Amino acid sequence: MIEGIVFWLCGGLMLLGGIMTVVSRSAVGAAIWLIFAFLNAAGLFALLSAPFLAVLQVLVYAGAIMVLFLFVIMMLHGPVLGAELRPQGRWVWPAVALPAASLLISGAILLGGGGGGGFRAAAPAGFGRAERVAALLLDRYLLAFELISVVLLVAIVGAVALGLAPRRQS
């Protein structure tokens, strides 16, 4: 019962945050609404017995990534942030048809009695806690873990190189 309430609250608010991000007139407004959506996603992760992911969602997404977005928005001051809510003619039909189709399909499945029984089994004790995820990460997925750190290193070097690029035309 309480799970249902939290799911509809967090899920509804996350969807609201996403929709407001898409229709927001200003880039700063979109970023703030996206942070709101990510915080609600953290709530959904917690509900899915994934406390470690919930914490990381707040730290990495709502914290680091969105602060980077806001930083760049503040740096690119001026008319570039002006709102253009004028949909391009070519893309109006998919933009209307996709949400309608998605709503129709999910509504048909949910109202048709699908997925009413909850999850297959209760989550095992300690499921999703940091030590369980770390045990997998440093054992079965060690190679992926090392490779993703290389990806992050390359991204750091690339971002610094782009930032330090010499003024080519001036």
Add this chain to the structure above:
Amino acid sequence: VTIGLTHYLALAGAIFVTGLVGVLTRRNTLILFMCIELMLSAANLVFAAFSRQWGDASGHVFVLMSFAVAAAEAAIGLAILVEIHRLRRTVNVDDLKTLME
């Protein structure tokens, strides 16, 4: 009704489509990036939901990978965006058509 996998899939689908519509309709590159992050977030939700369904924490590891990729993508993308803005004074995707012409 007990909340199950289907509810999470429906919610993630709705959020993904929201992000997709944003990518199709908005012209500001910054907001396009944000919509991409929204779509990634919907995928993360599906990973976590399936992980919970099967009682296997591997999905959590994949979400961690997705976090790292999203962070790298945001850092590089925004650095490129700053550079484009420095050179062209615009972040509107309709003005960045040099490769098409």
